[in-house]
Amino acid sequence: xxxxxxxxxxxxxxxxxxxxxxxxxxxxxxxxxxxxxxxxxxxxxxxxxxxxxxxxxxxxxxxxxxxxxxxxxxxxxxxxxxxxxxxxxxxxxxxxxxxxxxxxxxxxxxxxxxxxxxxxxxxxxxxxxxxxxxxxxxxxxxxxxxxxxxxxxxxxxxxxxxxxxxxxxxxxxxxxxxxxxxxxxxxxxxxxxxxxxxxxxxxxxxxxxxxxxxxxxxxxxxxxxxxxxxxxxxxxxxxxxxxxxxxxxxxxxxxxxxxxxxxx
Numbered sequence: 001x002x003x004x005x006x007x008x009x010x011x012x013x014x015x016x017x018x019x020x021x022x023x024x025x026x027x028x029x030x031x032x033x034x035x036x037x038x039x040x041x042x043x044x045x046x047x048x049x050x051x052x053x054x055x056x057x058x059x060x061x062x063x064x065x066x067x068x069x070x071x072x073x074x075x076x077x078x079x080x081x082x083x084x085x086x087x088x089x090x091x092x093x094x095x096x097x098x099x100x101x102x103x104x105x106x107x108x109x110x111x112x113x114x115x116x117x118x119x120x121x122x123x124x125x126x127x128x129x130x131x132x133x134x135x136x137x138x139x140x141x142x143x144x145x146x147x148x149x150x151x152x153x154x155x156x157x158x159x160x161x162x163x164x165x166x167x168x169x170x171x172x173x174x175x176x177x178x179x180x181x182x183x184x185x186x187x188x189x190x191x192x193x194x195x196x197x198x199x200x201x202x203x204x205x206x207x208x209x210x211x212x213x214x215x216x217x218x219x220x221x222x223x224x225x226x227x228x229x230x231x232x233x234x235x236x237x238x239x240x241x242x243x244x245x246x247x248x249x250x251x252x253x254x255x256x257x258x259x260x261x262x263x264x
Contacts, residue, residue: 001052003060010211017059019052050083057089072096076212082191084157091169091193098208101173101189108154108168116153120173120189123151126199129206131176131186134214144186148206149175150196172196174205 003015016070057075064071073095079102105116126148135141153173156166171191178186190209195201 001056003056006211007149010214014062018057019056019059021049021052038142050086053077053083053086054080054089057086057095058095061093061095074098076207078183084160087155087169087191088157091171096192096194096206098190098192098194098210106166108156109151113156114156116173117189119153120149120151123149123175125149126202129203131210133186135165139184142241143258144178145180145187146176146178148199148202149177150202152196156189172201172205174202176206 002015003017005016018162031205041093053262060075061071064073075095075097077088077097079100081099082102087097087099090099101116103116104118107114107116107119109119111128129146129148131144131146133139133142151173153171154168155171157169159165161165171193172195172198174188174190174192176186176188176190188206188209190205194205196205
């Protein structure tokens with residue numbers, strides 16, 4: 001996992017931190033008497049890969065404090081970073097953050113407990129905007145018309161120290177919902193500690209996440225292009241008996257080839 005420095009205009013400025021780890025091999029099947037550790041216990045002990053994300057945040061802050069003391073970091077992360085302890089860490093670190101929500105968390109709104117997604121969807125629209133969506137491996141490039149909503153809420157984050165123990169974290173929530181697209185509409189719910197009261201404030205948060213999303217799409221497209229170059233698809237030829245092109249491996253090619261192998 002890497003943490004890269006990006007200027008406000010989207011210019012790539014370099015790598016700030018890299019975290020390496022290896023995932024354990026598949027464990028043997030447990031006996032019936034052996035219980036799997038609960039998710040609550042694993043999160044309390046931080047026995048998850050999110051500990052590497054926290055280490056990266058600390059490392060980036062140390063690098064910037066040493067080499068760019070006048071710069072305030074703004075961490076932009078995708079849905080993998082929607083984790084209680086990481087959110088609390090970012091809230092206490094004195095840095096800006098934008099994280100795309102993955103969980104419909106418990107929030108407090110006007111003294112009442114409700115859910116994140118319904119609370120922000122009930123907010124009045126701040127405005128509309130047109131986004132240029134880049135091409136991905138599954139979707140063509142298009143122009144998307146979106147509605148923007150925003151609201152300040154209190155996330156009630158679990159501590160995992162005691163059952164149902166939660167701490168509040170004040171965040172701004174920005175919802176971006178594409179209209180007139182029923183197949184694959186854009187729907188982002190962004191958590192941030194930036195101001196979101198005005199449309200310009202919400203758009204700045206959206207632009208921060210778009211820089212991350214566009215970078216991931218371009219990396220994915222480039223990776224697929226390189227894999228196709230390394231493992232080109234089988235050549236095609238005209239089969240006079242069938243009357244249309246078929247693969248060199250014949251018509252009975254339902255079983256996929258092994259990685260890196262080619263039909264004889």
